[in-house]
Amino acid sequence: xxxxxxxxxxxxxxxxxxxxxxxxxxxxxxxxxxxxxxxxxxxxxxxxxxxxxxxxxxxxxxxxxxxxxxxxxxxxxxxxxxxxxxxxxxxxxxxxxxxxxxxxxxxxxxxxxxxxxxxxxxxxxxxxxxxxxxxxxxxxxxxxx
Amino acid sequence: xxxxxxxxxxxxxxxxxxxxxxxxxxxxxxxxxxxxxxxxxxxxxxxxxxxxxxxxxxxxxxxxxxxxxxxxxxxxxxxxxxxxxxxxxxxxxxxxxxxxxxxxxxxxxxxxxxxxxxxxxxxxxxxxxxxxxxxxxxxxxxxxxxxxxxxxxxxxxxxxxxxxxxxxxxxxxxxxxxxxxxxxxxxxxxxxxxxxxxxxxxxxxxxxxxxxxxxxxxxxxxxxxxxxxxxxxxxxxxxxxxxxxxxxxxxxxxxxx
Numbered sequence: 001x002x003x004x005x006x007x008x009x010x011x012x013x014x015x016x017x018x019x020x021x022x023x024x025x026x027x028x029x030x031x032x033x034x035x036x037x038x039x040x041x042x043x044x045x046x047x048x049x050x051x052x053x054x055x056x057x058x059x060x061x062x063x064x065x066x067x068x069x070x071x072x073x074x075x076x077x078x079x080x081x082x083x084x085x086x087x088x089x090x091x092x093x094x095x096x097x098x099x100x101x102x103x104x105x106x107x108x109x110x111x112x113x114x115x116x117x118x119x120x121x122x123x124x125x126x127x128x129x130x131x132x133x134x135x136x137x138x139x140x141x142x143x144x145x
Numbered sequence: 146x147x148x149x150x151x152x153x154x155x156x157x158x159x160x161x162x163x164x165x166x167x168x169x170x171x172x173x174x175x176x177x178x179x180x181x182x183x184x185x186x187x188x189x190x191x192x193x194x195x196x197x198x199x200x201x202x203x204x205x206x207x208x209x210x211x212x213x214x215x216x217x218x219x220x221x222x223x224x225x226x227x228x229x230x231x232x233x234x235x236x237x238x239x240x241x242x243x244x245x246x247x248x249x250x251x252x253x254x255x256x257x258x259x260x261x262x263x264x265x266x267x268x269x270x271x272x273x274x275x276x277x278x279x280x281x282x283x284x285x286x287x288x289x290x291x292x293x294x295x296x297x298x299x300x301x302x303x304x305x306x307x308x309x310x311x312x313x314x315x316x317x318x319x320x321x322x323x324x325x326x327x328x329x330x331x332x333x334x335x336x337x338x339x340x341x342x343x344x345x346x347x348x349x350x351x352x353x354x355x356x357x358x359x360x361x362x363x364x365x366x367x368x369x370x371x372x373x374x375x376x377x378x379x380x381x382x383x384x385x386x387x388x389x390x391x392x393x394x395x396x397x398x399x400x401x402x
Binding site: 022 | 157159162215244245246252307310311354356357359360367369370373374376377
């Protein structure tokens with residue numbers, strides 16, 4: 001009980017001193033438009049929306065397959081709509097962009113050490129690219145055979 | 146290579162200006178000159194009122210960081226001849242996202258207080274007596290954190306990070322990289338104390354991994370890597386806290402302090 005009653009002395013709260021003569025630049029709402037690196041980051045973030053779209057599309061495909069031949073034919077009909085084809089081409093571009101940018105960033109986030117030394121970045125990203133190529137080749141073979 | 150080059154320098158006088166403006170100065174281009182040499186030439190021969198920070202002139206003091214053509218650079222390590230080739234002007238501005246005191250001088254108090262919060266020093270539960278000698282470390286143990294220890298606090302990474310600009314209370318790349326430098330040091334026992342500041346929305350979770358901090362770092366510290374590595378460690382620590390609840394008490398205690 002005595003412990004809970006004990007008053008802890010807290011340091012004074014940190015506050016920003018008022019310096020009217022400092023110039024404080026404002027960040028524009030369009031800060032990401034001026035520089036390619038920033039724009040690339042925003043496009044990478046935006047690519048998540050298209051990743052989500054492909055997930056939804058895959059779920060709809062599975063639902064159509066469960067619904068029988070008619071539902072599947074209806075799904076294919078919707079997919080043949082030019083607007084849908086355009087959306088899927090844009091989505092594919094963003095997903096490739098998403099994959100490449102994240103594969104390239106992976107070594108920085110997950111350094112692997114072997115024999116007391118850090119493995120070169122290419123040793124982390126290269127297997128991811130190889131796995132991507134193998135899976136893509138397998139899917140192509142499944143679809144086109 | 147052109148004989149002369151025009152420097153467009155941001156000027157701000159707190160006594161008379163409401164906002165910075167640019168003034169142009171023509172300087173000779175010498176092969177061995179860096180942007181800082183041009184600034185020194187202007188200050189010595191053209192306009193003594195030009196204000197900027199510099200000290201070592203060899204890329205170690207971290208005080209001459211400025212925006213050169215929109216890129217955060219150490220002006221002592223940025224050759225003028227690189228820009229003179231295409232005949233364009235060189236625009237020199239104070240580091241982005243910091244309050245400006247005068248001309249090219251930024252206010253670093255906010256950065257220093259963030260740095261202090263990250264506790265970038267060795268923390269021991271119990272100091273071993275001097276008679277036991279130094280805390281020994283193997284080359285492998287040194288290699289784990291050495292890259293992060295190269296930071297010179299030049300704040301170029303803050304000027305490159307849009308999160309710093311948009312969210313001024315974000316602790317920032319260098320502070321996190323330096324916290325991680327000590328977390329990964331085999332002699333340090335203070336990682337739980339740093340958790341409260343690092344595993345926080347204004348700590349590593351504020352970072353959206355733009356990666357610009359790493360790109361502009363003149364000492365190849367890779368702050369973005371340090372932040373992402375800490376994110377993974379923080380998640381593993383959080384998961385571990387379910388298995389060993391005592392571990393969680395430590396971070397909570399630190400958070401309440």
